[in-house]
Amino acid sequence: MIKELRVDDRLIHGQVALTWPGHLGTSHIVVANDAASKNEMQQSALKMSVQGTAKVLVRDITGAIKLFQNPKAQNIPMFVVVNQVKDAExxxxGLNGQQIERINIANVGRFDGIDKSLKTExxxxxxxxxxxxxxxxxxLKAGANVVHQVIPTDKADKFSNLLKE
Structure with missing residues (x-):
């Protein structure tokens, strides 16, 4: 079961590694990222950044979906991190909207190298x-529970309200 699917352009960093697993009650962090799944050095860095607070798995998007569909995985509370909203979608x-309690679009689009003028802030x-x-x-149209919350102590804002502003 996915307690939270977080969109964060940095994937794993201090907040993700240290505060969110405890707040969510998860023992597993799954990084679902096609590029990271092919880069052993990045995988090592991601795993080292967590150091004992949770088990880290790195999968490509297709592999992550297969992992979540495994009956054994459905009983494990997981925290999933992607770096693009389209990967969360x-x-x-891929899961037909099942098994995901919440999608948190927290930090995205700041470090992707795409010109800021081509984005909506x-x-x-x-x-x-x-x-x-x-x-x-x-x-949002599919009925997903989508919020924006950078850290656990922040108020979770409904993402639909942010898109309207």
Whole structure:
């Protein structure tokens, strides 16, 4: 079961490694990222950044969906991290909207190398490309519980309200 699917352009960093697993009650962090799944050095760095707070698995998007569909995995509370909204939408769609309690679009579009003029700025931590804005809209139309919450002590804002502003 996915307690939270977080969109964060940095994947795993201090907040993700240290505060969210305890807050969510998860023992597993799954990084679902096609590039990281092929880069052993990045995988090692991601795993080292957590150091004992949770078990880290790195999968490509298709492999992550297969993992979540495994009956054994459905009883394990997991925290999933992707770095693009369209990857969150691919996972949601691949699971037919099942097994995901919440999607948190926290930090996206700041470090992807795409010119800022080609993005819609939602707030200081969210800059969406047209593809990511379309993916967010699809998630909302499909009935996903989509929020924006950077750290656990922040109020969770409904993402639909942020898109309207």
């Amino acid at each position: 691919r996972i949601f769609t 939602i707030n200081g931590s969210i800059l969406l490309t047209a593809a990511d804005k379309e993916a967010a809209t699809k998630l």
